[in-house]
Amino acid sequence: MPKYITFDCYGTLIDFQINKTTVEILGERADLVDLHRFLVVFRDVRYYECHAPYQRYSDLLRTSFKKAMDQCGLRYKNSDGDRLVAAVPTWGPFPDTKPVLDHLGQYCKLVIISNAEDDMIAHNVDNMNVAFYDVITAEQARAYKPTPPIFYYALRRLGCNKEDLLHVAQGFNYDMMPAHGLGWERVWINRNKRPGNQEDYGPYTELHDLTGLPVLLGI
Known part of the structure; x- marks a missing residue:
């Protein structure tokens, strides 16, 4: 039995609605581009920015949004980034998050390790209503996943x-x-039932949601 269970937050515990929110912000501009390609570019730019010198997550989102729009020939407005940043704290948990974590918390200390800043993720944590032992952020570590420093910091x-x-x-x-x-x-x-890679990055356990965790741990 692990002493700590560490969780990614967005996409694991919180429904990461960045694509839906992005399309809403683009509005009519979404008709001017290949929308699938734009969302892929935006995703890739965010990943690249996580390897760049540290900036707050709100600034990373704004920078990435602008770069993606520039690459795809769309006009960026400062209000676009502001709307995206403002949306993140409003996102709530998946239906399985609270019941599973409440159960796991009886046996292990629950910790979040997130590419977030403290003020932003505090609202998402409140939305979950789960007793976490600690919430570790990129702001505290001054580094983002997937780079090693944030894991060592944790x-x-x-x-x-x-x-x-x-x-x-x-x-x-x-x-x-x-x-x-x-x-x-x-x-x-x-x-999202995506292909994994056990050959290069295994062994790991794959579950389609959180409900299998208690069974996996025998609790």
Whole structure:
């Protein structure tokens, strides 16, 4: 039984509605581009920015949104980034989040490791109404997943070794791949039924949602 279960937040516990929100913000501009391509570009730019020198997550979202729109020939307005940043704290949990975490919390300490800033994620945590032992953010670590420093920071902050925890995440590139390199035990919450990669990044356990975690842990 792990002492700590660490969770990615957005996409794992919180319904990460960034594509839906982005399309709403674009409005009529969405008709001017290949929308699927734009969302892929925006996703890739965000990932790239996580490897750049640290900036607050709100600034990372604004920067990434503008760069994606520039690449796709759309006009960016400062209000676009403001609306996107304002939307993130309003997103709520998946239906399985609270019941599963309330159960797990009776046996293990629950921790979030998130590419977020403190003020922003505080609202998402409130939306979950779950008793977390700690919430570790990129703002505290001054680094983003998938880079190793935030994972090392989490170990130092918790005062534990990698053997003391189980990492649970939806993000394959952001979480599963780097945590593999660090030797962390992992569970992939594959809500979107995407192809994994056990050959290069296994072994890990794959579940389609959180409900299988108590069974996996025998609790």
